[in-house]
Amino acid sequence: MTKGKVLVVGSNATRIEVQGNRWGATGQYLNETVVPAMALEAAGYEVVLATPNGEKPTIDAASDAPAHFENDAAAYRAGRDYFDASAAMNSPRTLRSVIDDGLDGFAGVFVPGGQAPVVDLMQDAEVGEILRHFHEAEKPTALLCHGPIALTAAMPDPRAFRAALIAGDDAKASEWAKDWTYRDYRMTIFSASEEKVVEEHILHAKMYFDMPQALTAAGGRVETTPVDFEPHVVVDRELITGQNPRSDHPLAKAFVEALDARLG
Incomplete structure (x- = not known):
């Protein structure tokens, strides 16, 4: 019994648009995926992984290192083994099949980060359908690092919103977001200054928009730390967001606490 x-909700993206009509490699971050998932299982919950096309997410090579596990080689190995071999991570379903089978049986939803959600999840209609269900049912909804960008999928036309951001038209993006489910929620996400580190050292190119810019244009009340890569979690009603990779353990703790509290 669980x-x-x-x-x-995982991403299937493996590359991301960058300025100059080029693409950079991307994926989900290993620690941001496995640390919360392992914490959920340790707390007695069953983890069900689903992605847009039903295939297992790709791990961003930049995250596949002990450095993202506080340089704890044993923790990294445990996380890598969990992703590679656990039943939860190796039986992915399509988002559509999960929706069709019914979302009422789920206690909560979690979206990991890495830049991949910026490509597919933030404009996926099925992600929007899932998020609106959990919002209306007031069930714990947790998203980490770049993961909170997926919240934009819950607006009426997320594709148009994203296209406006890429075009550099924040005013038009805000128009598309006028009926957004999470308007006026407090939230956090990977900061603009943290993104610059990724742009300079990993992508070697600039992205079309940064994450706080996008969520602010959508109508969110975005809060980020003054010091880059310090753990930071924001809780507002059912929504639980973590700012960066080092927020993995604090977000997992807050999420489990919210799930347990709802169980009574």
């Missing part, structure tokens, strides 16, 4: 099922 306390309940938790849906983990």
Whole structure:
């Protein structure tokens, strides 16, 4: 017996648009995926992974290192083994199949980061359908690092919103976001200054928009730390967001606490 099922919404993106009509490699971050998932299982929850096309997410090579596990080689190995071999991470479903089978049986939903969600999840209609269900049911909804960008999928036309951001038209993006589910929620996400580190050292190119810019244009009340890469979690109603990779453990703790509290 488990306390309940938790849906983990993964990305299938493996590359991301960057300025200059080029693409950079991307994926999900290993620690941001496995640390919360492992914490959920340790707390007695069943993890169900689903992605847009039903295939397992790709791990961003930049995250596949002990450095993202506080330089703890044993923790990194445990996380890598969990992603490679656990039943939860190796039986992915399509988002559509999960929706069709019914979302009422899930206690909460979690979206990991890495830049991949910026490509597919933030403009995916099925992600929007899932998020609106958990919002309306007031079920814990957790997103980490770049993961909170997926919240924009819950607006009426997320594709138009994203296109406006890429075109550099924040005013038009805000128009598309006028009926956004999470308007006026407090939230956090990977900061603009943290993104510059990724642009300079990993992508070697600039992205079309940064994450706080996008969520602010959507109508969110975005809060980020003055010091880059310090752990930071924001909780507002059912929404739990973590700012960066080092927020993995604090977000997992807050998410499990919210799930347990809802169980009573």
